[in-house]
Amino acid sequence: MxxxxxxxxxxxxxxxxxxxxxxxxxxxxxxxxxxxxxxxxxxxxxxxxxxxxxxxxxxxxxxxxxxxxxxxxxxxxxxxxxxxxxxxxxxxxxxxxxxxxxxxxxxxxxxxxxxxxxxxxxxxKLIPLPVYLENSSQAESEAAIINLGHCIKNNMAANIFNKDLDARNYGVGVFGGVYLFDYDALEQFTEVKIRTNQNQFEGEEDIPEWFFEDGVIFLPEEIESGLRIPNRSLRQLFREVHGDLLQVDYYERIQDELGVGKVPSARVYPERYQIN
CATH class of the missing domain: 3.30.200 (Phosphorylase Kinase; domain 1)
Incomplete structure:
Protein backbone atom coordinates (compact mmCIF):
# COMPACT_ATOMS: atom_id res chain seq x y z
CA MET A 1 0.00 0.00 0.00
CA LYS A 125 -2.83 -4.32 -13.52
CA LEU A 126 -3.91 -6.34 -16.54
CA ILE A 127 -5.48 -5.44 -19.87
CA PRO A 128 -9.08 -6.74 -19.88
CA LEU A 129 -9.35 -9.38 -22.59
CA PRO A 130 -12.01 -7.56 -24.71
CA VAL A 131 -9.88 -4.39 -24.67
CA TYR A 132 -6.80 -6.40 -25.60
CA LEU A 133 -8.59 -8.06 -28.53
CA GLU A 134 -9.69 -4.68 -29.87
CA ASN A 135 -6.13 -3.37 -30.00
CA SER A 136 -3.92 -6.39 -30.73
CA SER A 137 -2.77 -7.99 -33.97
CA GLN A 138 -4.47 -11.09 -35.35
CA ALA A 139 -1.61 -13.28 -34.14
CA GLU A 140 -1.72 -11.75 -30.65
CA SER A 141 -5.50 -12.14 -30.51
CA GLU A 142 -5.29 -15.78 -31.55
CA ALA A 143 -2.65 -16.49 -28.89
CA ALA A 144 -4.84 -14.82 -26.26
CA ILE A 145 -7.88 -16.90 -27.20
CA ILE A 146 -5.85 -20.12 -27.02
CA ASN A 147 -4.45 -19.07 -23.63
CA LEU A 148 -7.97 -18.24 -22.45
CA GLY A 149 -8.91 -21.88 -22.91
CA HIS A 150 -5.82 -22.99 -20.99
CA CYS A 151 -6.74 -20.53 -18.23
CA ILE A 152 -10.22 -22.03 -17.85
CA LYS A 153 -8.77 -25.55 -17.78
CA ASN A 154 -6.09 -24.59 -15.26
CA ASN A 155 -8.70 -23.06 -12.98
CA MET A 156 -10.65 -26.31 -13.00
CA ALA A 157 -7.46 -28.21 -12.18
CA ALA A 158 -7.35 -26.10 -9.01
CA ASN A 159 -10.99 -27.04 -8.31
CA ILE A 160 -12.10 -23.51 -9.19
CA PHE A 161 -14.90 -22.76 -11.63
CA ASN A 162 -15.89 -19.28 -12.74
CA LYS A 163 -19.58 -19.58 -13.55
CA ASP A 164 -19.49 -16.14 -15.20
CA LEU A 165 -17.38 -17.00 -18.24
CA ASP A 166 -17.79 -13.55 -19.79
CA ALA A 167 -14.41 -12.60 -21.30
CA ARG A 168 -14.56 -9.31 -19.38
CA ASN A 169 -13.58 -11.25 -16.25
CA TYR A 170 -10.24 -12.22 -17.81
CA GLY A 171 -7.16 -10.13 -18.55
CA VAL A 172 -3.88 -10.37 -20.43
CA GLY A 173 -0.51 -9.92 -18.71
CA VAL A 174 2.68 -8.41 -20.06
CA PHE A 175 3.93 -11.76 -21.40
CA GLY A 176 0.65 -12.76 -23.04
CA GLY A 177 -0.71 -14.99 -20.30
CA VAL A 178 -4.45 -14.87 -19.64
CA TYR A 179 -5.68 -14.65 -16.06
CA LEU A 180 -9.01 -14.69 -14.31
CA PHE A 181 -9.20 -11.59 -12.10
CA ASP A 182 -12.85 -11.21 -10.98
CA TYR A 183 -13.85 -13.68 -8.28
CA ASP A 184 -17.41 -12.88 -7.22
CA ALA A 185 -18.77 -15.75 -9.37
CA LEU A 186 -16.31 -18.43 -8.22
CA GLU A 187 -17.56 -21.89 -7.27
CA GLN A 188 -15.87 -25.08 -6.14
CA PHE A 189 -15.69 -27.01 -9.39
CA THR A 190 -16.50 -30.42 -7.89
CA GLU A 191 -19.81 -29.00 -6.64
CA VAL A 192 -20.90 -27.73 -10.08
CA LYS A 193 -23.49 -29.92 -11.81
CA ILE A 194 -22.55 -30.55 -15.44
CA ARG A 195 -25.65 -30.97 -17.58
CA THR A 196 -26.59 -30.68 -21.26
CA ASN A 197 -29.50 -29.95 -23.56
CA GLN A 198 -27.94 -31.89 -26.42
CA ASN A 199 -30.09 -34.93 -25.65
CA GLN A 200 -33.24 -32.89 -26.30
CA PHE A 201 -34.93 -33.66 -29.61
CA GLU A 202 -35.24 -30.80 -32.10
CA GLY A 203 -38.52 -29.02 -31.56
CA GLU A 204 -39.04 -30.66 -28.17
CA GLU A 205 -40.51 -28.15 -25.75
CA ASP A 206 -40.32 -30.11 -22.51
CA ILE A 207 -38.44 -28.38 -19.72
CA PRO A 208 -35.15 -30.26 -19.16
CA GLU A 209 -34.85 -32.19 -15.91
CA TRP A 210 -31.85 -30.15 -14.73
CA PHE A 211 -34.04 -27.04 -14.63
CA PHE A 212 -35.53 -28.21 -11.33
CA GLU A 213 -32.20 -29.05 -9.68
CA ASP A 214 -30.70 -26.92 -6.94
CA GLY A 215 -27.15 -25.63 -7.00
CA VAL A 216 -24.92 -24.39 -9.80
CA ILE A 217 -25.75 -25.86 -13.21
CA PHE A 218 -23.38 -25.54 -16.17
CA LEU A 219 -24.04 -26.54 -19.77
CA PRO A 220 -20.73 -26.95 -21.67
CA GLU A 221 -22.35 -26.29 -25.04
CA GLU A 222 -23.07 -22.74 -23.85
CA ILE A 223 -19.46 -21.82 -23.08
CA GLU A 224 -18.89 -20.16 -26.45
CA SER A 225 -21.88 -17.83 -26.11
CA GLY A 226 -20.99 -17.24 -22.46
CA LEU A 227 -17.54 -15.91 -23.36
CA ARG A 228 -19.17 -13.21 -25.52
CA ILE A 229 -16.31 -12.98 -28.01
CA PRO A 230 -17.67 -11.03 -31.01
CA ASN A 231 -15.03 -12.07 -33.56
CA ARG A 232 -16.27 -15.14 -35.45
CA SER A 233 -12.82 -16.38 -36.47
CA LEU A 234 -11.62 -16.23 -32.85
CA ARG A 235 -14.67 -18.17 -31.70
CA GLN A 236 -13.94 -20.79 -34.35
CA LEU A 237 -10.31 -20.99 -33.20
CA PHE A 238 -11.48 -21.52 -29.61
CA ARG A 239 -13.69 -24.41 -30.77
CA GLU A 240 -10.87 -25.96 -32.78
CA VAL A 241 -8.25 -25.83 -30.01
CA HIS A 242 -10.48 -26.29 -26.98
CA GLY A 243 -13.37 -28.30 -28.35
CA ASP A 244 -13.21 -30.50 -25.24
CA LEU A 245 -14.55 -27.54 -23.24
CA LEU A 246 -17.84 -27.95 -25.12
CA GLN A 247 -18.20 -31.60 -24.07
CA VAL A 248 -19.78 -32.93 -20.88
CA ASP A 249 -17.35 -35.84 -20.52
CA TYR A 250 -14.33 -33.52 -20.23
CA TYR A 251 -15.76 -31.76 -17.17
CA GLU A 252 -16.89 -35.00 -15.60
CA ARG A 253 -13.43 -36.52 -16.06
CA ILE A 254 -11.76 -33.58 -14.31
CA GLN A 255 -14.30 -33.75 -11.48
CA ASP A 256 -13.67 -37.49 -11.12
CA GLU A 257 -9.90 -36.93 -10.94
CA LEU A 258 -10.31 -34.23 -8.30
CA GLY A 259 -12.71 -36.45 -6.38
CA VAL A 260 -10.08 -39.17 -5.90
CA GLY A 261 -7.31 -36.74 -5.03
CA LYS A 262 -5.62 -36.71 -8.42
CA VAL A 263 -4.22 -33.38 -9.60
CA PRO A 264 -5.20 -32.75 -13.25
CA SER A 265 -2.48 -31.39 -15.51
CA ALA A 266 -2.18 -27.62 -15.89
CA ARG A 267 -0.45 -25.49 -18.51
CA VAL A 268 1.15 -22.59 -16.69
CA TYR A 269 3.02 -20.80 -19.50
CA PRO A 270 1.51 -18.73 -22.33
CA GLU A 271 1.23 -20.54 -25.65
CA ARG A 272 4.11 -18.70 -27.32
CA TYR A 273 6.55 -19.59 -24.52
CA GLN A 274 6.07 -23.35 -24.78
CA ILE A 275 9.23 -25.31 -25.64
CA ASN A 276 8.71 -27.65 -28.58
Missing part, protein backbone atom coordinates in the same frame (compact mmCIF):
# COMPACT_ATOMS: atom_id res chain seq x y z
CA UNK A 2 2.88 2.38 0.73
CA UNK A 3 4.26 1.64 -2.74
CA UNK A 4 0.95 2.70 -4.28
CA UNK A 5 0.87 5.90 -2.27
CA UNK A 6 4.43 6.71 -3.32
CA UNK A 7 3.48 6.17 -6.98
CA UNK A 8 0.61 8.63 -6.68
CA UNK A 9 2.75 11.20 -4.89
CA UNK A 10 5.70 10.95 -7.29
CA UNK A 11 3.67 11.05 -10.51
CA UNK A 12 0.92 13.45 -9.46
CA UNK A 13 -1.45 10.85 -10.89
CA UNK A 14 -5.20 10.62 -10.38
CA UNK A 15 -7.20 7.52 -9.62
CA UNK A 16 -9.97 6.97 -12.16
CA UNK A 17 -12.20 4.12 -13.30
CA UNK A 18 -10.32 1.06 -14.54
CA UNK A 19 -10.23 0.54 -18.29
CA UNK A 20 -12.85 -1.73 -19.78
CA UNK A 21 -16.42 -2.30 -18.66
CA UNK A 22 -17.65 -1.33 -15.21
CA UNK A 23 -18.05 -4.28 -12.87
CA UNK A 24 -21.46 -5.43 -11.71
CA UNK A 25 -20.21 -6.35 -8.22
CA UNK A 26 -17.00 -4.34 -7.78
CA UNK A 27 -15.86 -0.82 -8.63
CA UNK A 28 -12.42 -1.00 -10.20
CA UNK A 29 -10.10 1.98 -10.38
CA UNK A 30 -6.48 2.74 -11.20
CA UNK A 31 -3.95 5.42 -12.03
CA UNK A 32 -2.39 5.38 -15.53
CA UNK A 33 1.07 5.61 -13.95
CA UNK A 34 0.51 2.78 -11.47
CA UNK A 35 1.07 -0.94 -11.92
CA UNK A 36 -1.88 -1.76 -9.68
CA UNK A 37 -5.63 -2.04 -10.00
CA UNK A 38 -7.82 -1.35 -6.96
CA UNK A 39 -11.32 -2.60 -6.17
CA UNK A 40 -14.07 -2.19 -3.64
CA UNK A 41 -17.28 -4.20 -3.50
CA UNK A 42 -20.53 -2.39 -4.21
CA UNK A 43 -23.29 -2.30 -1.57
CA UNK A 44 -25.49 -4.15 -4.06
CA UNK A 45 -24.74 -5.29 -7.61
CA UNK A 46 -25.83 -3.36 -10.68
CA UNK A 47 -28.90 -4.36 -12.70
CA UNK A 48 -26.70 -6.57 -14.89
CA UNK A 49 -26.15 -9.03 -12.00
CA UNK A 50 -27.49 -12.43 -13.07
CA UNK A 51 -26.91 -14.81 -10.16
CA UNK A 52 -30.09 -14.40 -8.15
CA UNK A 53 -29.81 -13.29 -4.53
CA UNK A 54 -26.61 -11.38 -3.74
CA UNK A 55 -24.99 -12.99 -0.70
CA UNK A 56 -23.38 -9.78 0.49
CA UNK A 57 -20.00 -8.08 0.57
CA UNK A 58 -18.39 -10.50 3.10
CA UNK A 59 -19.16 -13.43 0.78
CA UNK A 60 -17.31 -11.76 -2.11
CA UNK A 61 -14.33 -10.84 0.08
CA UNK A 62 -14.14 -14.47 1.24
CA UNK A 63 -13.75 -15.60 -2.38
CA UNK A 64 -10.94 -13.11 -3.02
CA UNK A 65 -9.27 -14.25 0.19
CA UNK A 66 -9.58 -17.89 -0.85
CA UNK A 67 -7.84 -17.23 -4.18
CA UNK A 68 -4.95 -15.58 -2.33
CA UNK A 69 -4.10 -18.75 -0.40
CA UNK A 70 -4.74 -21.54 -2.94
CA UNK A 71 -2.57 -22.88 -5.77
CA UNK A 72 -3.65 -20.50 -8.54
CA UNK A 73 -2.08 -22.72 -11.26
CA UNK A 74 -0.64 -19.65 -12.97
CA UNK A 75 -4.08 -18.63 -14.22
CA UNK A 76 -5.69 -16.61 -11.42
CA UNK A 77 -4.44 -13.18 -10.50
CA UNK A 78 -3.29 -12.87 -6.91
CA UNK A 79 -4.77 -10.16 -4.72
CA UNK A 80 -4.24 -8.62 -1.32
CA UNK A 81 -7.09 -7.23 0.73
CA UNK A 82 -6.20 -4.25 2.90
CA UNK A 83 -8.48 -3.15 5.71
CA UNK A 84 -9.01 0.30 7.23
CA UNK A 85 -7.07 2.29 4.64
CA UNK A 86 -7.00 6.06 4.14
CA UNK A 87 -6.20 7.68 0.79
CA UNK A 88 -6.17 11.37 0.00
CA UNK A 89 -9.39 12.69 -1.51
CA UNK A 90 -7.39 14.75 -4.02
CA UNK A 91 -6.10 11.54 -5.65
CA UNK A 92 -9.58 10.68 -7.00
CA UNK A 93 -11.42 12.08 -10.00
CA UNK A 94 -14.79 13.60 -9.13
CA UNK A 95 -16.77 10.95 -11.03
CA UNK A 96 -14.98 8.10 -9.28
CA UNK A 97 -15.31 9.80 -5.90
CA UNK A 98 -19.07 10.14 -6.27
CA UNK A 99 -19.58 6.54 -7.38
CA UNK A 100 -17.51 5.22 -4.48
CA UNK A 101 -19.46 7.27 -1.95
CA UNK A 102 -22.85 6.48 -3.49
CA UNK A 103 -22.54 2.84 -4.54
CA UNK A 104 -19.97 1.54 -2.04
CA UNK A 105 -20.96 3.57 1.01
CA UNK A 106 -20.79 0.49 3.24
CA UNK A 107 -17.07 0.43 2.52
CA UNK A 108 -16.08 4.00 1.62
CA UNK A 109 -16.66 7.13 3.68
CA UNK A 110 -15.33 10.66 3.49
CA UNK A 111 -13.28 11.75 6.49
CA UNK A 112 -12.09 15.31 6.06
CA UNK A 113 -9.68 15.38 3.12
CA UNK A 114 -9.33 11.60 3.05
CA UNK A 115 -11.34 8.63 1.84
CA UNK A 116 -11.57 5.85 4.39
CA UNK A 117 -11.86 2.29 3.02
CA UNK A 118 -13.09 -0.52 5.23
CA UNK A 119 -11.65 -2.86 2.61
CA UNK A 120 -9.52 -2.33 -0.48
CA UNK A 121 -8.59 -5.10 -2.92
CA UNK A 122 -5.25 -4.62 -4.71
CA UNK A 123 -4.21 -6.57 -7.81
CA UNK A 124 -1.56 -6.18 -10.49
Missing amino acids: EELKEELLSTDGKLDFAIGFKGTVAIGFQSPQSGYNLKVIRNTPTEQYKWGVFEGVPSVLEKYGRVHVINRTGSMLDNIIFYRVKLERAWFTNALLQELLNDASECVTLQGESLFFRHLIVQS
Whole structure:
Protein backbone atom coordinates (compact mmCIF):
# COMPACT_ATOMS: atom_id res chain seq x y z
CA MET A 1 0.00 0.00 0.00
CA GLU A 2 2.88 2.38 0.73
CA GLU A 3 4.26 1.64 -2.74
CA LEU A 4 0.95 2.70 -4.28
CA LYS A 5 0.87 5.90 -2.27
CA GLU A 6 4.43 6.71 -3.32
CA GLU A 7 3.48 6.17 -6.98
CA LEU A 8 0.61 8.63 -6.68
CA LEU A 9 2.75 11.20 -4.89
CA SER A 10 5.70 10.95 -7.29
CA THR A 11 3.67 11.05 -10.51
CA ASP A 12 0.92 13.45 -9.46
CA GLY A 13 -1.45 10.85 -10.89
CA LYS A 14 -5.20 10.62 -10.38
CA LEU A 15 -7.20 7.52 -9.62
CA ASP A 16 -9.97 6.97 -12.16
CA PHE A 17 -12.20 4.12 -13.30
CA ALA A 18 -10.32 1.06 -14.54
CA ILE A 19 -10.23 0.54 -18.29
CA GLY A 20 -12.85 -1.73 -19.78
CA PHE A 21 -16.42 -2.30 -18.66
CA LYS A 22 -17.65 -1.33 -15.21
CA GLY A 23 -18.05 -4.28 -12.87
CA THR A 24 -21.46 -5.43 -11.71
CA VAL A 25 -20.21 -6.35 -8.22
CA ALA A 26 -17.00 -4.34 -7.78
CA ILE A 27 -15.86 -0.82 -8.63
CA GLY A 28 -12.42 -1.00 -10.20
CA PHE A 29 -10.10 1.98 -10.38
CA GLN A 30 -6.48 2.74 -11.20
CA SER A 31 -3.95 5.42 -12.03
CA PRO A 32 -2.39 5.38 -15.53
CA GLN A 33 1.07 5.61 -13.95
CA SER A 34 0.51 2.78 -11.47
CA GLY A 35 1.07 -0.94 -11.92
CA TYR A 36 -1.88 -1.76 -9.68
CA ASN A 37 -5.63 -2.04 -10.00
CA LEU A 38 -7.82 -1.35 -6.96
CA LYS A 39 -11.32 -2.60 -6.17
CA VAL A 40 -14.07 -2.19 -3.64
CA ILE A 41 -17.28 -4.20 -3.50
CA ARG A 42 -20.53 -2.39 -4.21
CA ASN A 43 -23.29 -2.30 -1.57
CA THR A 44 -25.49 -4.15 -4.06
CA PRO A 45 -24.74 -5.29 -7.61
CA THR A 46 -25.83 -3.36 -10.68
CA GLU A 47 -28.90 -4.36 -12.70
CA GLN A 48 -26.70 -6.57 -14.89
CA TYR A 49 -26.15 -9.03 -12.00
CA LYS A 50 -27.49 -12.43 -13.07
CA TRP A 51 -26.91 -14.81 -10.16
CA GLY A 52 -30.09 -14.40 -8.15
CA VAL A 53 -29.81 -13.29 -4.53
CA PHE A 54 -26.61 -11.38 -3.74
CA GLU A 55 -24.99 -12.99 -0.70
CA GLY A 56 -23.38 -9.78 0.49
CA VAL A 57 -20.00 -8.08 0.57
CA PRO A 58 -18.39 -10.50 3.10
CA SER A 59 -19.16 -13.43 0.78
CA VAL A 60 -17.31 -11.76 -2.11
CA LEU A 61 -14.33 -10.84 0.08
CA GLU A 62 -14.14 -14.47 1.24
CA LYS A 63 -13.75 -15.60 -2.38
CA TYR A 64 -10.94 -13.11 -3.02
CA GLY A 65 -9.27 -14.25 0.19
CA ARG A 66 -9.58 -17.89 -0.85
CA VAL A 67 -7.84 -17.23 -4.18
CA HIS A 68 -4.95 -15.58 -2.33
CA VAL A 69 -4.10 -18.75 -0.40
CA ILE A 70 -4.74 -21.54 -2.94
CA ASN A 71 -2.57 -22.88 -5.77
CA ARG A 72 -3.65 -20.50 -8.54
CA THR A 73 -2.08 -22.72 -11.26
CA GLY A 74 -0.64 -19.65 -12.97
CA SER A 75 -4.08 -18.63 -14.22
CA MET A 76 -5.69 -16.61 -11.42
CA LEU A 77 -4.44 -13.18 -10.50
CA ASP A 78 -3.29 -12.87 -6.91
CA ASN A 79 -4.77 -10.16 -4.72
CA ILE A 80 -4.24 -8.62 -1.32
CA ILE A 81 -7.09 -7.23 0.73
CA PHE A 82 -6.20 -4.25 2.90
CA TYR A 83 -8.48 -3.15 5.71
CA ARG A 84 -9.01 0.30 7.23
CA VAL A 85 -7.07 2.29 4.64
CA LYS A 86 -7.00 6.06 4.14
CA LEU A 87 -6.20 7.68 0.79
CA GLU A 88 -6.17 11.37 0.00
CA ARG A 89 -9.39 12.69 -1.51
CA ALA A 90 -7.39 14.75 -4.02
CA TRP A 91 -6.10 11.54 -5.65
CA PHE A 92 -9.58 10.68 -7.00
CA THR A 93 -11.42 12.08 -10.00
CA ASN A 94 -14.79 13.60 -9.13
CA ALA A 95 -16.77 10.95 -11.03
CA LEU A 96 -14.98 8.10 -9.28
CA LEU A 97 -15.31 9.80 -5.90
CA GLN A 98 -19.07 10.14 -6.27
CA GLU A 99 -19.58 6.54 -7.38
CA LEU A 100 -17.51 5.22 -4.48
CA LEU A 101 -19.46 7.27 -1.95
CA ASN A 102 -22.85 6.48 -3.49
CA ASP A 103 -22.54 2.84 -4.54
CA ALA A 104 -19.97 1.54 -2.04
CA SER A 105 -20.96 3.57 1.01
CA GLU A 106 -20.79 0.49 3.24
CA CYS A 107 -17.07 0.43 2.52
CA VAL A 108 -16.08 4.00 1.62
CA THR A 109 -16.66 7.13 3.68
CA LEU A 110 -15.33 10.66 3.49
CA GLN A 111 -13.28 11.75 6.49
CA GLY A 112 -12.09 15.31 6.06
CA GLU A 113 -9.68 15.38 3.12
CA SER A 114 -9.33 11.60 3.05
CA LEU A 115 -11.34 8.63 1.84
CA PHE A 116 -11.57 5.85 4.39
CA PHE A 117 -11.86 2.29 3.02
CA ARG A 118 -13.09 -0.52 5.23
CA HIS A 119 -11.65 -2.86 2.61
CA LEU A 120 -9.52 -2.33 -0.48
CA ILE A 121 -8.59 -5.10 -2.92
CA VAL A 122 -5.25 -4.62 -4.71
CA GLN A 123 -4.21 -6.57 -7.81
CA SER A 124 -1.56 -6.18 -10.49
CA LYS A 125 -2.83 -4.32 -13.52
CA LEU A 126 -3.91 -6.34 -16.54
CA ILE A 127 -5.48 -5.44 -19.87
CA PRO A 128 -9.08 -6.74 -19.88
CA LEU A 129 -9.35 -9.38 -22.59
CA PRO A 130 -12.01 -7.56 -24.71
CA VAL A 131 -9.88 -4.39 -24.67
CA TYR A 132 -6.80 -6.40 -25.60
CA LEU A 133 -8.59 -8.06 -28.53
CA GLU A 134 -9.69 -4.68 -29.87
CA ASN A 135 -6.13 -3.37 -30.00
CA SER A 136 -3.92 -6.39 -30.73
CA SER A 137 -2.77 -7.99 -33.97
CA GLN A 138 -4.47 -11.09 -35.35
CA ALA A 139 -1.61 -13.28 -34.14
CA GLU A 140 -1.72 -11.75 -30.65
CA SER A 141 -5.50 -12.14 -30.51
CA GLU A 142 -5.29 -15.78 -31.55
CA ALA A 143 -2.65 -16.49 -28.89
CA ALA A 144 -4.84 -14.82 -26.26
CA ILE A 145 -7.88 -16.90 -27.20
CA ILE A 146 -5.85 -20.12 -27.02
CA ASN A 147 -4.45 -19.07 -23.63
CA LEU A 148 -7.97 -18.24 -22.45
CA GLY A 149 -8.91 -21.88 -22.91
CA HIS A 150 -5.82 -22.99 -20.99
CA CYS A 151 -6.74 -20.53 -18.23
CA ILE A 152 -10.22 -22.03 -17.85
CA LYS A 153 -8.77 -25.55 -17.78
CA ASN A 154 -6.09 -24.59 -15.26
CA ASN A 155 -8.70 -23.06 -12.98
CA MET A 156 -10.65 -26.31 -13.00
CA ALA A 157 -7.46 -28.21 -12.18
CA ALA A 158 -7.35 -26.10 -9.01
CA ASN A 159 -10.99 -27.04 -8.31
CA ILE A 160 -12.10 -23.51 -9.19
CA PHE A 161 -14.90 -22.76 -11.63
CA ASN A 162 -15.89 -19.28 -12.74
CA LYS A 163 -19.58 -19.58 -13.55
CA ASP A 164 -19.49 -16.14 -15.20
CA LEU A 165 -17.38 -17.00 -18.24
CA ASP A 166 -17.79 -13.55 -19.79
CA ALA A 167 -14.41 -12.60 -21.30
CA ARG A 168 -14.56 -9.31 -19.38
CA ASN A 169 -13.58 -11.25 -16.25
CA TYR A 170 -10.24 -12.22 -17.81
CA GLY A 171 -7.16 -10.13 -18.55
CA VAL A 172 -3.88 -10.37 -20.43
CA GLY A 173 -0.51 -9.92 -18.71
CA VAL A 174 2.68 -8.41 -20.06
CA PHE A 175 3.93 -11.76 -21.40
CA GLY A 176 0.65 -12.76 -23.04
CA GLY A 177 -0.71 -14.99 -20.30
CA VAL A 178 -4.45 -14.87 -19.64
CA TYR A 179 -5.68 -14.65 -16.06
CA LEU A 180 -9.01 -14.69 -14.31
CA PHE A 181 -9.20 -11.59 -12.10
CA ASP A 182 -12.85 -11.21 -10.98
CA TYR A 183 -13.85 -13.68 -8.28
CA ASP A 184 -17.41 -12.88 -7.22
CA ALA A 185 -18.77 -15.75 -9.37
CA LEU A 186 -16.31 -18.43 -8.22
CA GLU A 187 -17.56 -21.89 -7.27
CA GLN A 188 -15.87 -25.08 -6.14
CA PHE A 189 -15.69 -27.01 -9.39
CA THR A 190 -16.50 -30.42 -7.89
CA GLU A 191 -19.81 -29.00 -6.64
CA VAL A 192 -20.90 -27.73 -10.08
CA LYS A 193 -23.49 -29.92 -11.81
CA ILE A 194 -22.55 -30.55 -15.44
CA ARG A 195 -25.65 -30.97 -17.58
CA THR A 196 -26.59 -30.68 -21.26
CA ASN A 197 -29.50 -29.95 -23.56
CA GLN A 198 -27.94 -31.89 -26.42
CA ASN A 199 -30.09 -34.93 -25.65
CA GLN A 200 -33.24 -32.89 -26.30
CA PHE A 201 -34.93 -33.66 -29.61
CA GLU A 202 -35.24 -30.80 -32.10
CA GLY A 203 -38.52 -29.02 -31.56
CA GLU A 204 -39.04 -30.66 -28.17
CA GLU A 205 -40.51 -28.15 -25.75
CA ASP A 206 -40.32 -30.11 -22.51
CA ILE A 207 -38.44 -28.38 -19.72
CA PRO A 208 -35.15 -30.26 -19.16
CA GLU A 209 -34.85 -32.19 -15.91
CA TRP A 210 -31.85 -30.15 -14.73
CA PHE A 211 -34.04 -27.04 -14.63
CA PHE A 212 -35.53 -28.21 -11.33
CA GLU A 213 -32.20 -29.05 -9.68
CA ASP A 214 -30.70 -26.92 -6.94
CA GLY A 215 -27.15 -25.63 -7.00
CA VAL A 216 -24.92 -24.39 -9.80
CA ILE A 217 -25.75 -25.86 -13.21
CA PHE A 218 -23.38 -25.54 -16.17
CA LEU A 219 -24.04 -26.54 -19.77
CA PRO A 220 -20.73 -26.95 -21.67
CA GLU A 221 -22.35 -26.29 -25.04
CA GLU A 222 -23.07 -22.74 -23.85
CA ILE A 223 -19.46 -21.82 -23.08
CA GLU A 224 -18.89 -20.16 -26.45
CA SER A 225 -21.88 -17.83 -26.11
CA GLY A 226 -20.99 -17.24 -22.46
CA LEU A 227 -17.54 -15.91 -23.36
CA ARG A 228 -19.17 -13.21 -25.52
CA ILE A 229 -16.31 -12.98 -28.01
CA PRO A 230 -17.67 -11.03 -31.01
CA ASN A 231 -15.03 -12.07 -33.56
CA ARG A 232 -16.27 -15.14 -35.45
CA SER A 233 -12.82 -16.38 -36.47
CA LEU A 234 -11.62 -16.23 -32.85
CA ARG A 235 -14.67 -18.17 -31.70
CA GLN A 236 -13.94 -20.79 -34.35
CA LEU A 237 -10.31 -20.99 -33.20
CA PHE A 238 -11.48 -21.52 -29.61
CA ARG A 239 -13.69 -24.41 -30.77
CA GLU A 240 -10.87 -25.96 -32.78
CA VAL A 241 -8.25 -25.83 -30.01
CA HIS A 242 -10.48 -26.29 -26.98
CA GLY A 243 -13.37 -28.30 -28.35
CA ASP A 244 -13.21 -30.50 -25.24
CA LEU A 245 -14.55 -27.54 -23.24
CA LEU A 246 -17.84 -27.95 -25.12
CA GLN A 247 -18.20 -31.60 -24.07
CA VAL A 248 -19.78 -32.93 -20.88
CA ASP A 249 -17.35 -35.84 -20.52
CA TYR A 250 -14.33 -33.52 -20.23
CA TYR A 251 -15.76 -31.76 -17.17
CA GLU A 252 -16.89 -35.00 -15.60
CA ARG A 253 -13.43 -36.52 -16.06
CA ILE A 254 -11.76 -33.58 -14.31
CA GLN A 255 -14.30 -33.75 -11.48
CA ASP A 256 -13.67 -37.49 -11.12
CA GLU A 257 -9.90 -36.93 -10.94
CA LEU A 258 -10.31 -34.23 -8.30
CA GLY A 259 -12.71 -36.45 -6.38
CA VAL A 260 -10.08 -39.17 -5.90
CA GLY A 261 -7.31 -36.74 -5.03
CA LYS A 262 -5.62 -36.71 -8.42
CA VAL A 263 -4.22 -33.38 -9.60
CA PRO A 264 -5.20 -32.75 -13.25
CA SER A 265 -2.48 -31.39 -15.51
CA ALA A 266 -2.18 -27.62 -15.89
CA ARG A 267 -0.45 -25.49 -18.51
CA VAL A 268 1.15 -22.59 -16.69
CA TYR A 269 3.02 -20.80 -19.50
CA PRO A 270 1.51 -18.73 -22.33
CA GLU A 271 1.23 -20.54 -25.65
CA ARG A 272 4.11 -18.70 -27.32
CA TYR A 273 6.55 -19.59 -24.52
CA GLN A 274 6.07 -23.35 -24.78
CA ILE A 275 9.23 -25.31 -25.64
CA ASN A 276 8.71 -27.65 -28.58
